[in-house]
Amino acid sequence: MIRSFLSSLRRARLQVPAPVMLLIGMFTLHTGSALAVTAFAQASPATITWLRLTWAAVLLLALGGRSLWRAVRGATWRERASVVILGTASAGMMMFYSEATARIELGTATAIEFLGTLVVAVAAMRRRRELVWIAAAVAGVLCLTRPWEGDLDLVGVGFALAGAVCVVFYIVLTQKVGAGFGAVHGLALTMAVGSLVTAPFGAPGAFAAPDPGLILFTLLIALLFPMVPFLLEMIALQRMTRTAYSTFSSMEPGVALVMGLVVIGQAPVALQVVGMALVVVAGIGATRGERGGRPAVPELVRERRRGRAAPGPEAAREDAESGSARAGADAGAPGPVPEPGIAGTGDPAPEPAGAAAASGEGRTA
Secondary structure, eight states, rough: OOHHHEEEEEEEHHHHHHHHHHHHHHHHHHHHHHHHHHHTTSSSSSHHHHHHHHHHHHHHHHHHHHHHHHHHHHHHHHHHHHHHHHHHHHHHHHEEEEEEEETTHHHHHHHHHHHHHHHHHHHHTTTTTGGGHHHHHHHHHHHOOOOOGGGOOOHHHHHHHHHHHHHHHHHHHHHHHHHHHHHHHHHHHHHHHHHHHHHHHHHHHHHHHHOHHHHHHHHHHIIIIIIIIHHHOOOOOOSSOOHHHHHHHTTTTHHHHHHHHHHHOOOOHHHHHHHHHHHHHHHHHHHHTOOOOOOOOOOOHHHHHHSOOOOHHHHHHHHHHHHHHHHHTSSSSHHHHHOOOOTSSSSSSOOOOOHHHHHHHOOOO
16 A cells, blocks of 8 residues: 555656645645644644644654665765754744644734745845835735734744744755655655654643544644645655745645635635735745746756766766856846755756756745
């Protein structure tokens, strides 16, 4: 059964367009988030988050099987460090988001956390005029939170902002871990780290008053969020640039608003709908000027992970330098921010121009 699942996953990675994966991930994520809100009456957000991460880790570690442990043994310390940092960032992102949605509306928390995604997109553009989209998003968040009405939950907003910071690390490191370990292995290790990080906050509540019904309910939520959305995002990020991901994830606050209304009856007022529209438009506007849609993870790096190409450090360095020269001369137009080194592979060797053109797709969480 596990082999069949992995085979289906590989086929989906090749056949399903990356944007479709992201859309599926968005709807499952926010369905899971809305269901999690209903569970906060039975246990704390930290306990629910820990149970979800633990379920996801157990299921994914089982899917990984023996090949996962071979991958861990064969990984470099940089690859393992990237997994630890990504797991910590993912745990923080989920924990802060859960604490925020326990205090403020689902759509509002998502819009605030989306600021992290927007910052990545604007930073990749490297043009000051793109800051207008940050301003539009902030205006949208103000419309959503309506601080002038005096009933703003500052703690909830603070948790959402902390989640936005974690989103930045999540976007950058998901690409690296996915390229180094593969989607299933990378996510299994990430969720295991996340479960360990959140255990001091969530495990005591789960063991103090164990509820079998709640534990099984968190299994369902874990499938909806984080397991399926994170897995789809890790696969999609290997085929999209960070900025292109942001274009599609710009719809995420709107999806959260809809799922909050449908699942838990959080009806927005007119001003909040306007604010949500501003956030979505800001996300789309921030990515409208991207050029040169090369995948975030170069094809050569993916080939190395499969063991088909393994040039030495000198060759990788020369490739990186020539890639930098080509990027600087590319029609005088600024492109996406150069990727940091993929963990465990040295400096990433950019793919040749022909391969980039053949495999390029114009992402960011």
